[in-house]
Amino acid sequence: MSDLSIDIKISKVSESKIQSVDFNNLTFGKVFTDHMFVCNFVDGAWQTPEIKPYQPLTIDPSARVFHYGQAVFEGMKAFKDADDQIWLFRPEDNFNRINKSSHRMAIPEFPKAYFFEGLTQLLRMESDWIQKGKGNSLYIRPFVIATEPAISASPSNSYKFMIICSPAQSYYAGEVKVLFAEQFSRAADGGVGYAKAAGNYGAQFYPTSLAHAKGYQQIIWTDANTHEYLEEAGTMNIFFRVGDTLLTAPTSDRILDGITRKSVIQLAEDNGITVEVRRVSVAEIKEAAKNGSLKEIFGAGTAAVINPIAGFEHAGDAFELPKLENSYASFFKEKLMNIQYNLSEDPHGWRYGV
Template identity: 85%
Template sequence: MSDHSIDIKISKASKSKIESVDFNNLDFGKVFTDHMFVCDYKNGAWQTPEITPYQPLTIAPSARVFHYGQAVFEGMKAFKDEQDQIWMFRPEDNHDRINKSSVRMAIPEFPKDVFFEGLTQLLHLEKDWIQKGKGNSLYIRPFVIATEEAISASPANTYKFMIICSPAQSYYAGEVRVLFAEEFSRAADGGVGFAKAAGNYGAQFYPTSLANKKGYQQIIWTDASTHEYLEEAGTMNIFFRVGDTLLTTPTSDRILDGITRKSLIQLAEDTNIDVEIRQISVAEIKEAARKGELKEIFGAGTAAVINPISGFEHAGEKFELPKLDDSYATFFKEKLLNIQYNISEDPHGWRFRV
């Protein structure tokens, strides 16, 4: 997947910051490794990529990213097994998705061979930042921004593709309760909901802050047209367990094609758990909760893997979910982590050795 004939200019940091990092007390996404990958697009082509010491950028105030939001990103992780081998999980899907997001935002696609060679060399440089032990990982953030100095409303002619890395621990959000959206929307038909466009996330912050003031950690978004159907939770895809059946919504131009989401669907099928991929109404979930048939709700995404939800509110009605010893959330998280950390078999070829 990588090609060592690709020329990547590497400038190593004179001294590592790693000795100053407390790996037992990491705030997610606030500590960054020693190096970063950078590649510029100009004159109609991606230029020679570089790996440089992690440092601030110099960028003009007229750069189009600041004015028209041409920015997309991805979220990935690298893991280290007990033999000190480094693994990634389904990275081809991330590359495909950042290009799909780019196309939607009129950003040029990034070459696969350069992406994988840059990623591989960057992770080899930063291998000491990837800690062993289940729950420890290196979070990887590829992103693209429009850098052309121009404030006319049109796509840029120059871009910067970058990859930065941040060591992460097992993500625990505590008791999470959610609000089902009744007024605000995350995405609409024909929009950019399926893309990891930066503005999608910025637009969520205000409604989520209102939910926070009511004592809820997140929002489960509903469809923009009627607010009758459940779609996505904050930055995660959403799953419901009604009886012993797992329900999740189909992907669309409103919903992100989550890599953890599709992995969980496959694992459910592998273990003969019934999965239904269909529209899920607010009314259906509330009725299942009233009858005691709603066993679990959980979010799925790269950062937290699986985030169980303990309760929700909609239209002034509050519901608490049962605490289960045999939860699907725990079962699937364990199965997925065992694949990611090279502990169990990988029947679908999801692991990528770096």
């Protein structure tokens, strides 16, 4: 992308902290790069963006984000190929989604030129933090918070849009087993389930902790009305392979329009794999597990790309999934990562050079 005529104030660190980072032993989301992007919304307009040293914020205790949860975020990754070129994967989808999330939370939408020029400049400055090698990446977290110091229950008049970055290794969660939700819900009709609102994730932590206590790593949420239909997991959209057909729930105002999800559906169609985007019932999947036609369950999301699921439990019934030599999960992960790391053709134009 060519440079845009956007005025961004830039302040650089006097010395990088990169030498103190062990890139072979990274805990996901714990280490952050030298700089961050910041832009404030004041007096009805987004102000001049800044890139400055990563540092704590000074924020009033009465800032509305603390009291009414006006906060949305995105998750993205930057990749570096063998020639040191930096790539993003479908960033326009992330930009559109954070503004869709903002709109639902009564937060002013962020200008596209500010987003792309700010992100481009930030990634160029942090290029050394993006390690080469398949599996290595720079996780990118754009987010917006309400900053007006006022505790009356109404939308904020001021906001802070930020982008912070964290180096990441290949994500391996170990063997993942899940519970199908019977009581708790992630989202309801007419709610904010389709938005990446901070509260959606905070509300999941307690039910998920109950699942952990039973030896399960995640929950696959069911619909709030009947708990009969499977929707998505905590940080991933979910796919089921029954026979050779891939099933996944349709997006709605309860389900996040996942970018990895959309990519998997397209890659399946490209490679002659039948995909059915429809409601998937708990009873259907349990029956498929009993009769042997359920071959795989896997999650799709930015952090893990594709995360295979080894087994599930519902209403006291536990099921193990077969270990497959040539799984759909491994096939899609390979296809996606080859595009992300500029190792294969990109027929849909998903790759974005920085």
